[in-house]
Amino acid sequence: MDEYQQQLYTWMAQIPRGRVVTYGQLAKLIGRPNGARWVGRQMGLLPKGSNLPWYRVINAAGRSSIPLDKCGSNKQLRLLQREGVLVVDGRISLRRYQWAPFAN
DNA sequence: AGGGTGGCTATTG
DNA sequence: CCAATAGCCACCC
Structure with missing residues (x-):
């Protein structure tokens, strides 16, 4: 386990429900x-049993970067919606939902 | 080595 | 708004 990975996991674990980075x-x-x-x-390499919220990590355009599943839907967006994140046209408003670690 | 490909991004038109 | 562009970097032939 590499030093960066350790840090990455630590930060990820802090992302609150209903927020994204x-x-x-x-x-x-x-x-x-x-x-x-x-x-x-x-994110793709995360251990399967991991409880880390990979789905709260999105791209800078406020979209999901993972491919659609077979039903043509996106699991990441579904999980976020389940937490109350509003998704409009497959897009999330970073202004509203992006987590700001040092703004607490 | 060296080219292609990604769960990327900031900038520009 | 989207598309092209140019950096970026780890990984895999």
Whole structure:
């Protein structure tokens, strides 16, 4: 287990229900300014039994970056809606839902 | 080594 | 608004 992964997991665990963060934001938080893509990769590699909220991590456009499932729907968006996040046209307002770690 | 591909992004038109 | 563009970086042939 790598040092960055440890940090990534720690930050992820802090994301409150009903809020989201972007790949780039997480990358910055763990000290990897251009590691957004790396973060995305880590999401896909998350252990299956993990309780970490991978679905609260979205892209900078406020959209889900994971492919649609067979039914043509998106599991990530469903999970977010279940937490009360409003999704309009497959898009989420970062202004309203993005978690700001240092604004507490 | 070296080209292609991603759960990316900021900028520009 | 979307599309193109140009950086970025880890991973996999």
